[in-house]
Amino acid sequence: MAEFFSFEAQNKVMIKDIIHKRRSVYPAMYSDAPIAKETIEELLLAAHQAPTHRKTQPWRFKVFHSEQQRAALGDFLGKKYRDTIGNYSEFKEAKIRNKPTQAACVIAICVQEDPEKRVPYWEELAATAMAVQNMWLLCTELSLGCYWSSPALMQYLDEFVSMESGERCIGFFYLGHLKDELPASWERKPLADHVSWF
Incomplete structure (x- = not known):
């Protein structure tokens, strides 16, 4: 047991530091360096360790890793934007197409x-969000930029890739190597504004 605590004391990467360092880092801030498939698999394995009520493991991930697949996703989303949005903007369509x-x-x-339906749907959403947070924290440890985007266009993903009955897309997780250092943290309201002690 003493050896275990000695090892932990020597480990300088503390989870509390990673939590405080985590940021949303957007695709415009990524370099063009690729991320190895093995790294993506490591992130997905971290996601797979999330807590889940009744072990339903509700998270499902569709990975667009190759340049061709990311371009195809961008083209699909751009076309969907053009076909479904009333207040159309050519600039916005180009931005949507290019982001992936x-x-x-x-x-x-x-x-x-x-x-x-053994658990309420909100619990399945919560479990999936915790899975994403696991990926996000590991990205922070690995000095990768990432962020969770939830555009209205995500509702059409089943027209682009096959999805099971009862499966729903709730966002896109973008990843890339950082061009520069992580952005500075935004200033949060005091913790006391969000906590009541009894």
């Missing part, structure tokens, strides 16, 4: 509702 190719990888975050 600015990233080294895009992971569609999906939730699979339990067919037996």
